[in-house]
Amino acid sequence: MFSTVLIANRGEIACRVIRSCRQWGIRTIAVYSEADADAQHVRLADEAYPIGGPRPAESYLRGDAIIEVARTHGADAIHPGYGFLSENADFADAVAAAGMVFIGPSGSSMRKMGSKAGAKDLMAAAGVPVVPGYTGEDQSPALLASEADRIGYPLMIKAAHGGGGKGMRIVREPGEFLAQLESCQREARNAFGRDRVLLERYVESPRHIEIQIFGDSHGNIIHLNERECSAQRRYQKVLEESPSPFLTPALRQAMGAAAVKAGHAIDYVNAGTVEFIVAPSGEFFFMEINTRLQVEHPVTEMTTGLDLVAWQLQVAAGQPLPLQQAQVPQHGHAIEVRLYAEDPEAGFLPGSGKCRQLRLPTPSRHVRIDSGIVSGDTVSIFYDPMIAKLIVWDQDRPRALARMRQALAQSYIVGPKSNIGFLERLLRHPAVVEATIDTGYLDRHLDEFLPQAEADPALLAAAVVSHLLTEEQRARQQAATSTDPGSPWAATDGWRLGHSHQHPLAFLLRGEIVRVQAQGDAGDYRLQWDEQSLQVEGARLTGDALSLRLQGQGKRFTVFTADNHLSVHDGQQRLSLEAVPAYQRQQQGVDGGGHRVTAPMPGRVVLVKAKPGEQVSAGQELLVMEAMKMELALKSPRAGVVKAIDAREGDFVEADAVLVSLEQE
Structure with a gap:
């Protein structure tokens, strides 16, 4: 086993690897960017060293800097985690050339899978089912359009060198093809540095089911059952589970055998995931092999009881797989969300x-x-x-x-x-x-x-009551520590001469001010807002538990509070809001009355599609930003004439920066 492992990654996967190494008595080294100096993986590792600026290209994608830290500080292996350099064949080769072990597959195996086009051809030759399509090197728009017509619609355009849901477009009719092709190629070029694409027949209503495989340097490859990842938004997985509720025993066996066959086709060593798309009929097709550990690997660990990072370490150290195929366990059901x-x-x-x-x-x-x-x-x-x-x-x-x-x-x-x-x-x-x-x-x-657009009245009432009870408790505590705890000014019952007190409250809910009038104290209140009028009795807040009678019906809620923020949960749903001054005005829109387009968050401008003096229509794309691994299309809020463009392609802009101004109407 290794004495020292450097983790060439950040976030939860770096923390995960560090904890697994610790169980084996392995010393760990972390690397970090300027933005991650106080990150948890830096605090958990035995040692940690800076490698550059905050952007990935300045730090976590700098293979040379990472290898230099590993060499200088005595690491004998590097674990790439997932993302960044984990599927970079050149980095894997450079680690080996530096005399260290790359904890993952070889560079040659990665290269076979690095291109989706080449991977499809290889899998087809190995007898693994693949989706009909086009994987050729000729990328001229005319030829691609011709191939699209041959394959038929709907079809999918996919970046040949990519993953993570980036560089994928569904095209349903010929008239959309060229525009979608251009968009896909631009996104692939920005994300992966290469804009080659492939075309595939699009399977309607598909399931996404993947098989975890593991290979060792002794020629053994097994699978560790499947994970279903069909709950997706824009090709990004939202929920993962194991086992798949869709698979029959026969289909599970067939897909597992196909995944192992795919692993043998590329002489695979270490952890990998063979991803399949499955039609409603049960027909399945190879999509790709992710030559790394997956974000969703914990559901496999929870249902098998195995530590996949420990397996990675053992296999990378030259040991054979701990189990044979027939010995792989499967217990219960596991689900993961992010x-x-x-x-x-x-x-x-x-x-x-x-x-x-x-x-x-x-x-x-x-x-x-x-x-x-x-x-x-x-x-x-x-x-x-x-x-x-x-x-x-x-x-x-x-x-x-x-x-x-x-x-x-x-x-x-x-x-x-x-x-x-x-x-x-x-x-x-x-x-x-x-x-x-x-x-x-x-x-x-x-x-x-x-x-729903309207907040649930019971949840809103619970939030208001928890706020009132907390304020009353705070007032009592302040009175108890004052020089005159018996002063009538310390009372919390809202008494007023000649009438009962109306207590105005305001809360910020989804960007809108909600104003509530409250009467009463000590757990008994009448609440009014908009057209609602609710009677609350017997409210008690004990720790995080709020119990009350609402219109005579007993209810219980869980309450979370921090500063002026409140969140209440009734066991089915939650409502989160913020207490604000009772007479705070509604915030004005940030678009300057429809005259400006601002950056919704910090990011980089990747495309400017308008110019000063141009007449634009409402909803027309003016710029495209890239932020936190996604593209954001910024559109004109109304029809008008562009007055000024305040950003150029490649500029890094802050949140709320004005990017485009329109002439006044």
Whole structure:
């Protein structure tokens, strides 16, 4: 086994590898960018060294700098995690050339899979089912359009050198092809440095099922069962589970055998994932091999009881696989979701900033937390905005779903907006509960997973009451420590001569001010807002538990508070809001009355599509930004004439920076 391992990554995977190495008594070295100087993986490692600026190209993609740190400080192996350099064949070769072990497949195996086009050809030759399409080197638009007509519509354009849902477009009719081709190639060029694409027949209503494989240097390759990842949004996995509720025993055996065959075709060593697309009929097709550990590997670990990082270390050290195929266990059901700093109601716009409070469920044999962030840490603008992964396990799928709902209900984030509410609705949706979801369902029916425009009256009432009880308790504590604790001014009952006191309150909810009038004290209140009038009696707040009678009906809520932020949960759904001064004005729009287009978040301008003096229409794309691994198209808020463009291609801009100004109407 190794004495010292350098982890060439960041975030939760770096923390995961460090913890696994520690169990084997292996010394760990972390590397970090300027943005990650205080990150958790830096604090967990035995040693940590800076390697450059905050952007990946200045740090985590600098293979030479990482190898130099490893060589200088005595590492005998490098673990690449996932992302960054994990599937970079040149980096794997450079590590070997430097006399160290790359904990992953060889550079030659990666090169065989580095191009989706070459991988498809290789798999077809090995007898692995592939989707009909075009994988040729001739990338002229005319030829690609001709091949698209031959394959037929709908079809998919895919970046040949890519992954993570980047560089993929579905085209349903010939008239859309060239525009989608240009967009796909541009995104692939920006993300992967190469714009070659391939074309595939698009399988309608497909399932995404992947097989975890493992190979050793002794010629052994086995699979560790499957994971289903059909809940996706824009090709990004949202929920992963094992085993797949869709597979029959016969189909599971056939797909496992095909995955092992794919591994042998490229002489695969270490952890890898063979991804398949599965038609409703059960017909399955090879998509790609991810030549690394996957983000969703914990569901495999939870259902097999195996430590895949430990297996990676053992195999990289030259040891044979610990198990043979017939010995691979499968127990119960596991589900994983990813908590992201993003705003689902604003098109899943990534967020950034300090997590002022991060509360996650207590880990147990049923609940696992993989996170590289704790309270007080910052979600950086430079990397993927994932906060944590929640993984649950139970004896069967219904109980695992219930475990995950409970785990999400116990999660609370103050700081960047998060997708917790979206995930809670996902876990209760019939398409997930009944296991009928396909890879396009979320994109087709996204409105079903977003909150209703009007807040649930019971949840809003609970939030208001918890705020009132907290304020009353604070007033009593201040009175008790004052020089005159018996003063009538210390009373919290709102008494007024001749009438009962109206207590005006205001809360910020989804960017809008909600004004509430409250009468009463000590747990008995009448609340009024808009057309609502609700009577609350017997409210008691004990720790995080709020109990009350609402219109005579007993209810119980879980309450999370931090500063002026409140979140209440009734066991099914949550409502989060912020207490603001009672007479605060509604904030004005940031678009300057429709005269300006501003950057929704920090990022880089990758394309300017308008020019000063140009007449534009409402909704016309003016610029394209790249931020936190995604492209954002910025559109004109109205028809008009462009007055000024305040950004150039390649510029890095801050949030709310004015990028385009329109002439006044």
